[in-house]
Structures are given as C-alpha cells and as structure tokens.
Amino acid sequence: MKPFLDENFLLQSRVAEELYHDYAKDLPIIDYHNHLPPNEVAANKQFSNITEIWLHGDHYKWRAMRANGVDEKFITGAASDQEKFQKWAETVPYTLRNPLYHWTHLELQRYFGINDLLSADNADAVFEKANQDLANPNMSVHGLLEQMKVETICTTDDPIDSLEFHQAYAKNPGKFDMYPAFRPDKAMSPENGEAFNQYVNRLGEVANSDINNLQDYLDALKSRHDFFAQNGCCVSDHGLSHLYAEDFTETEISNIFTKVRQGNDLTLEEINKFKSALLLHFAEWDHEKNWVQQFHVGAFRNTNSGSLKKLGPDTGFDSIGDYSQGLGLVKFLDRLAAKEKLGKTILYNLNASDNDLFAAMCGNFNDGTIAGKIQYGSAWWYHDQKDGMTKQINSLSNIGLISRFVGMLTDSRSFLSFPRHEYFRRLLCNIFAEDIVNGELPHDMKWIGKIVQDICYYNAKAYFPFKKQG
Template sequence: MQTLDKKQAFIAEDFLLENKYSQHLYHTYAKGLPIIDYHNHLPPNEINSDKNFENISKIWLAGDHYKWRAMRTLGVPEKYITGDASDEEKFQKWADTVPYTLRNPLFHWTHLELQRYFGIDELLTSKNASAIFNQTSEMLQGSDFSTCSLLNKMNVEVVCSTDSPTDTLNEHVSFSKKENDLQMYPAFRPDKAYAVEDPKAYGKYLAELGELANGQGIANFEELIQALQIRVNYFHDRGCRVSDHGLEQLYYFEGEPYNMDVLIHDLRYGNTLTKEMAEFFKFKVLVELSKMYHSKGWVQQFHLGALRNTNERMLSVLGPDTGYDSIGDFDQASALSKYLNKLESSDQLSKTVLYNLNPRDNEVFATMIGNYNGGGIKGKVQFGSGWWYLDQKDGMERQINTLSNMGLVSCFIGMLTDSRSFLSFPRHEYFRRILCNLFGNDVKNGELPWDEAWLGKIIQDICYYNAKNYFDFDPKNIIV
C-alpha cells in the first residue's frame, strides 16, 4: 500500500505540540512512560486468551458507540452499524464517515490508532477503505497483534477491567499465573446491587448474589451487606484494589425515612419503589460499600452525571451502552459534599476519584476534592480526568486548567481509556501531548520558568508515577 512520506503525515512527530518546550517535554519525559490504565471495559477473557481478532471491524467498530453515534448522525442505516451487514461493509461505511468527523476527536483518534498499531499514515476515506481493511485484517492474524501483544506494543503495564460482584474472576486468576509483563486486575463495579428501578431484575440479582456469596437468598438489608462484604473479600484476595460506580449523582439522607428491610421485601415481591425510596436505597448501600473499601485500603471511583438510555425504542431493540446516552444536568455539590463528609466524619473516607460528565461541574469537583484531602496521603481525593464526552482536547484542557487553578495538578493521577477497544490506548498519548503542550505554552508565555528537570518530573508524575503510587497494584496481592 502506498503511504505518505512521514514528514507529510497528518499525525506528525510534533502533533499537538505547538512549541519547542512542549515538544521537548513530550519527547524527553512523557513519550516513553508505561501506561497504568486503571479504568476500562476490556473483556478479561479476551486478554487471558490472548485473542486474535478476525478483522479490524471486530476489534475497532464492535461496541464502539462513539463511532456508532457519528455514523447515525451522517445517516448511515443501522444495518451497517449494529446490524447484519458484513464486517467489510461496516468498515466501508465507517471509512465513508471518517472525513466528515473533522473537528470531532474521532478524527484524531482514528488516525492515531491506524498509525500507532498498523503504521498507516494515510487518511482513511471511502477510496482506500478496502485496501486498509484487507491490510489490517491480515496483520491482525499475526502473533504480534494478539490482545496482549497490542497492549505490550503500547507499553501498558496495568489494566483494570470492570467487574460485577457476581463475576467469578477466573480469567484474572488464570492470567495472574502466566508469565507476562502486563498485569490485569479486577475493579469492583456493584451498580446492580442498588439498581432497584426494575424490581423483577433486582429480585433475580439478589438471588444470584446470595447464592454466590453464601449459598442462600437475601431477605433483608443485613444479609445484603454481608453478601457484598463476602464478595469484596473475594475480590480483594484476587488482587482488586479499586471500585467503580456509575451514577447520575450521589445521594444523602438525614435519619432513616424508610426501613431498608421493608424496601427489600417490597422489591422481592415485585413492588416498585418511589424515586425517593430508590435514592435512599442507593445511599444506604453505597455508604456501607464505601466503608468496606476504606477497611481494605481500596480506591473508590464515582462517575457522575450521565443521562442513560434516553431512546426507549432503541433501548428495546439494541439494549444499553449502544450510543443513546448523553450529559445530564443533575445537581451535584450538596449531596456529594454531605456524602463525603459522612464518611470523613468517622474517618472512613477511602481514596476517592470523582469524574463529572457535565463540564459545568468542573469547578465544583475541583474545589470539592480539596475539602477532604489530608491524612498524609498525596492527592487523596482526585478530580478525575475528562470522562466520556469530555475526553477530547477541549475537555482535557478544561479539566487540567480547572484543576491547576483550584487544586494541585502536580498531584493528578492522569489519564485512563474507559474503553471497550484494544485499539484505544493512543488516548494516553493524546492526553500526554495535550498536557505537555499546556505546560510548554506556559513556559513560552513566561507563565512558568524553564526549569527542565522540575517540569519534566511533574509531567512524568502526572503521566505515570502519581498513579503508580496512588494505587496498590501488586501481583503479590493475589493470594489464591
């Protein structure tokens, strides 16, 4: 395949690096660092089996609702997105779409990923789609394009999957016994433990959780918490040191306006809770979980602000996580503060990472974290990196600048992929280039001194070392 000269490639050596200081910081201090990806949605079985994908559509388009939304916007029929079209036809439609994604982060990510994994410098278009499909699909059959090889190619040191309390973690245990520079750890994601909006589904989940935890059902609140504690212990013994929660917002209640045993009884018999009852239920379960995390020394993550499954017709056809979610406009500050304060008041607030999806909350979150830092822990409460709709250039810059203005960006634990794709890890490079460019421009503008060694250390800390020291990821933690 004919490719452009490297000097003419769109993703050039100094992509996004606007001056000599930015370029030096990136190439000297950030570029070569390993990656700790402490939150993603990669399937553990595909890592453990060191899977090879049949073609680029399987690894790149399947499950990627960023791409799906763009294709729908352009008018591509659903047949070529999630339907029964062939993989090559789907790739062709994506290639047709890419030139129209100008100024969307997909345009940058697409060409970064083609270049970093496959060495392709061409811009993807309708004209070269067939050739690129064939070339990449052939390359993906090689041993150096298996899942572990792809992660090693990007210098990934740690990946954390996203796992329900009812997951067996057999894939993690099996992988931990293999010789590999890559480390894979579970992350405890207990959203279903308080997803009470559908009583029928929740009743089934209680039965599953109870059977797995202690071989019996769950009939009251105490038994629910005991079952979750058993699963937290189980995860801990298999190397888990981080939890994650996807919520519209955190909740807080004074006193006991409802009896949790009664609520569980109602749910088990198919009765729907009111909105306030459901929020109280979430609050009570989350507080107990947060106390468990603190006792184990875990990091807890809260992803707040997504308005999910807004298109009921398509939800019924395709299910959740298919590209019909948006930014929500939920009030965050008051309940978030009271929730964290409740844990802090009994000295049971664990290390915490807060992610907002609505950019209007940047300043809220950046100032909130400073209220609960302390205990001799560097950056104990973190304002997480730009998430979902905000993990693009503008969103990252705004998050970094807000954190810089209202906290200490030098304590920031940096980027994660939050991705379901094995080809998404150049997002760390994207973040590192943006970070270095911000620092470099400050030097150019006289807002920071050119103390190369010190600036280089701060860049390296944000990109790698802060996360390495913040999380207790260690193969020796796996005791089974």
C-alpha cells in the first residue's frame, strides 16, 4: 500500500517517477487563464488568515460545504473567519474522492508544510500554524507565486476595466509577469436591456466617446481592444453557452442595437444574431493583433434564482450544460478561416460527452502555419480532476497531437491553487509511463521526457506572444 500524498503521489511506476522528477517537476508555470484579482497582485497583498486566502470566493469549497449541510452563515455569511475555517475542516473528511480532498492537502503541504489530514480535530492548530506562516513577508502574493515558480499569469478583465493595477505592476514588476485578458461577455449580451444599456453608457465614458449607433459602439470597443494591447494583452477569453454563428446582415445588427438602446425587448433570434456579429468582430480584431482567443463553452449559469438574488453570480450555482455544440463551432470557425482571419484558438468544453467532438473540431481548422494553432484546451471546471484530465488527454491523444498541447491552467481565484499544475504534471507523466511500461510507447526517456516538458511549459512559452515586462 502506497502512502497518501508522498513524493510519488499519482506516479504508479519507476518510469512515471523518472518522467516527473527528472523532466516535469521543476519547470516554471505559465498560467494563461485565471481569475486572480490584479489589485491584490499589484499591492502584493499579505493575507491576514488562511480563510481569507483559501475560502473567500472559492465556490468549489462552498458547494462542498453546502452539500455537507453547512449553513450559509459559515460559507458566505457573517460568521468569523475562524468559524468558517472550522466548518471547512469539518467538511474535508467527507470530500473523499472529490478533487478537493487532494487539492486541500496538496496546498497544506506545499505552502505550509502541513502533512496532517485536515479535520475538525486539528482545525484550530492548522488555522494557527497557517496564519503564523502567512504573516511572514515571504508569504505575500508575490512570495506565494514565486514559491511555485510562476513565470506568467493572465487575469480576466472586462473591456471597460481601467487596467490601472496591471499598469502599476508593470512599472515595478516582481519575478513574474502579469497580463490582462480581454473578456467581452457583457459587451455582447443584450438580453437584459437595462443592464446592457448601462454597460454601453459606461463604455462610452471609459472610451471617451458618444455612442449613438452600432458603429460608434464597435469603434468604442475596438478602442478598448487597442488599449488592452497597449498594456501587454495578447489573450482574449469568452464564457459562452455555445458558439454563436447565426446568419445576419450589418443592417440587421444596426437595427437590433438601436432597438435595445430605445428600451425595447429583443427576440431570441435578434439576441443570437447580435451575439454572432459581435463574436466575429472580436475574433477578427484578435487575428489582426496575433492574439490567442479562448472559448469556454457549455455552462448552465445562475441556475438557482433564489440564491442568485441573495448572493449574486459566481457563488457556486453554475453547472454542466447540455447545449448542442458542433454546428456553431463549424460555422464560426469556418467563417473566420474562409476570410483568412482565424487566429490561434483554444476551445474548452464543459460537458465531457463533447470531448471527442472538440478534439476533432480542432483538426478541421489547423492549416500548417503554426504548430498546434487550434488547441483543444485542458479539462475545464468540473473536469479539472484526475478522471476529467485523463479523458481530455486521451481524446486529444487519440484524435490530435498531444505533443503540441499547451497544457494546464488554474482557472482559479485563489493564490493557493497553483499545485494544480503539479497535479496535472504528475498525472500526465503517469499516463505516458503507463504506455511505456505496457510496450505501447518506446522506452525513449530523452524524447518522451522532452514531449512532457513541452506540454508542461515549452509549448505555451512558444504559443503565447507575451512580451517580457520590466
């Protein structure tokens, strides 16, 4: 019986151990998509306790606590941070076989040197030890990222964001680079007319322009796209139910924009046409600048209306959707390819039944100009765990080229989430090693070790056109 979470965790053979420890373990991290708050990076925030850094904003943990019968008071409510930590510690033993069990103990080990299993019995001691460590200046935001050998992070930012914190950090950077990513979801969402019009008004203020018609709106958005580029951005991201690819005319889109600006409700057909048009504009702008565009598709958002009203979005009430994905993907990507305006693209699916579809779709639009130009992105959200990652790796291996994969990202709001890269690397090494042991791959450690290193770091290094800061 192997010990839990030892140095060879997830590594089931000597070959796997060699691949991980000799090739993957010590590589830097390029985390090209996350939701870290840039203000806390710029300020090099020092956290007051482990609850603040570990539980505030972590909807993965919140969902587990609710499932374990914990009252909302101890999750997002008015309970003290120590009380909230106590309730999380009581929940952890019940997360067996959930990725939270692994992540929790990896993070306790890597950041705090705590090897004990967290439970109600040792919650106070762990809380005290972690808080003492977090008081150390080396455990500030910068210290935590540097400890994990993070080289680059890309945050997620709305077009109307000022990027003031990215600018402040760029003037005095630490040992890692921080770049914004252009996330224009609100800009293409007219289904809530009141919220959309407020957004358009705010965009006009930020872009210092009067928005009287569709062209004014597009010009203002393009100016923000340019502004993001001036501040180091080379990545966009879209969170969508599916790829919108309705047929439309520019006159139709102009009329739809005027209609919603006049306070009139739109039909579903009009909403989908507007989204389709805006999505194409964004993609063409990305192509002009050689940006990497990312599409995260397939989530059911804000499913619990009562909890949305009480707690707001992104509080743990989104889940896997069952949208039809194939036709929209084909039409959207083909429109861009036909115009020779399809740039580097990463596709992420949330429903695992679409794995092979997405892996195959990428191959339809690779054109030989760039290795791995159209990427099947890493296992996302609910699939960011052992089984989900294995399935995504196998689909990509079977249908595309796993060797050109740009690897892992955290997609997290937590500065303690970076051991997820270690988790991915261990799993990847074990998968390759299993094929070697079974005689399905040659025992060529030099070449396969290089492929592992490429997936873990070097492919992303070559793929993203980051410009060094400082």
